[in-house]
Amino acid sequence: MISAPRLGFLKPGMLASEWATAQYTSYDRTSAGNREEATNLLYSLVQEDAPKVERITPESLAVCLWLLRSAGDNTLFSRFSITVRDIYQHMIESFSPDLVDDAANSLGLRVEKVEGKTFRIRALDFIRSNTHLSGTRYRLAFQDVKDGWVYLEKLVLSKVLREHFVTRIKEFYDAIDQRKAVDILGDLRGLMQYITDQWKDIKGKRTTDLGTVDQSLFPPCIKEYLVEMRDGVNLPHMARFTLVSFLHKIGMQNTDIMGLFRTAPDFNQRMTEYQVDHVTGQISGTEYSPPKCDVLRSNHLCYWGDDRLCHQEWLRHPLQYYTLKKSDRFKKASSQ
Numbered sequence: 001m002i003s004a005p006r007l008g009f010l011k012p013g014m015l016a017s018e019w020a021t022a023q024y025t026s027y028d029r030t031s032a033g034n035r036e037e038a039t040n041l042l043y044s045l046v047q048e049d050a051p052k053v054e055r056i057t058p059e060s061l062a063v064c065l066w067l068l069r070s071a072g073d074n075t076l077f078s079r080f081s082i083t084v085r086d087i088y089q090h091m092i093e094s095f096s097p098d099l100v101d102d103a104a105n106s107l108g109l110r111v112e113k114v115e116g117k118t119f120r121i122r123a124l125d126f127i128r129s130n131t132h133l134s135g136t137r138y139r140l141a142f143q144d145v146k147d148g149w150v151y152l153e154k155l156v157l158s159k160v161l162r163e164h165f166v167t168r169i170k171e172f173y174d175a176i177d178q179r180k181a182v183d184i185l186g187d188l189r190g191l192m193q194y195i196t197d198q199w200k201d202i203k204g205k206r207t208t209d210l211g212t213v214d215q216s217l218f219p220p221c222i223k224e225y226l227v228e229m230r231d232g233v234n235l236p237h238m239a240r241f242t243l244v245s246f247l248h249k250i251g252m253q254n255t256d257i258m259g260l261f262r263t264a265p266d267f268n269q270r271m272t273e274y275q276v277d278h279v280t281g282q283i284s285g286t287e288y289s290p291p292k293c294d295v296l297r298s299n300h301l302c303y304w305g306d307d308r309l310c311h312q313e314w315l316r317h318p319l320q321y322y323t324l325k326k327s328d329r330f331k332k333a334s335s336q
């Protein structure tokens with residue numbers, strides 16, 4: 001367990017390349033310790049037999065983020081954020097109530113200990129983070145809300161904090177100048193080469209088996225959800241709903257859809273079965289359709305990038321994208 005003063009979170013000064021260079025090159029005990037912690041964390045992403053990392057400090061975390069930024073691989077960063085998120089949550093769960101307050105404040109959140117094992121958090125802060133948590137226990141409608149405060153037990157609060165933690169490290173990662181991150185690597189270039197090579201190897205061996213369904217025709221949003229599922233990211237509720245309803249509508253079997261969710265960090269067989277059966281009409285008798293593009297876009301779940309079809313004004317729906325691509329392929333095949 002780390003002590004209270006170590007709870008301070010990532011500081012703006014850590015974004016300066018001079019700070020990172022000093023961490024990479026200095027031989028004082030603290031910098032060497034931060035470097036060792038960061039190296040162990042990075043090894044744990046790509047080596048099954050790497051020592052288990054159970055604590056993180058703001059400094060070792062910032063060193064990792066600088067190193068990862070030099071690699072510029074979003075899937076590797078995604079794997080890293082899940083790993084540190086779980087370490088962070090575990091640390092929060094082991095904290096005394098006073099330290100939980102400190103941890104929340106260091107993330108810029110207002111959390112107060114109420115009594116016994118209960119805490120309260122401002123409702124807006126709760127809503128901002130719970131979209132990434134699946135399960136009814138994390139929905140606002142199931143919480144005790146009074147005067148703009150949401151009352152939570154420690155276990156639920158630790159999950160809310162971990163989602164804020166992930167948001168903060170993503171902001172920090174995005175704010176690092178990638179060119180500078182590459183320039184200052186020095187002797188750590190070899191380490192990052194090894195980590196990225198190993199990661200490419202791991203990715204190459206992992207495929208998502210969708211049976212007879214042709215993934216190359218999927219719109220970018222659905223492809224992104226599948227990549228995130230494969231990488232163990234907890235998808236927001238709407239993304240899960242979209243994925244299940246989309247795959248069902250294009251003809252995938254419920255058991256195959258279920259199989260995709262097994263890699264989710266919070267996978268629960270019974271709950272997933274219920275959700276899939278509900279969305280596909282086995283329970284309710286209503287077969288749901290995926291949301292339209294503008295709904296996904298306003299929920300930050302559209303990943304159109306520079307996809308030409310997605311940018312057509314008339315494109316309204318992910319299923320429309322799939323149907324068009326399929327008929328286009330059919331036309332090409334029959335004209336050959």
Ligand code: SF4
Pocket residue numbers: 219220221222292293294296297301302303304310311315316317318321
């Ligand atoms: S425009 Fe529509 S189909 Fe394309 S990525 Fe966005 S939500 Fe998906």
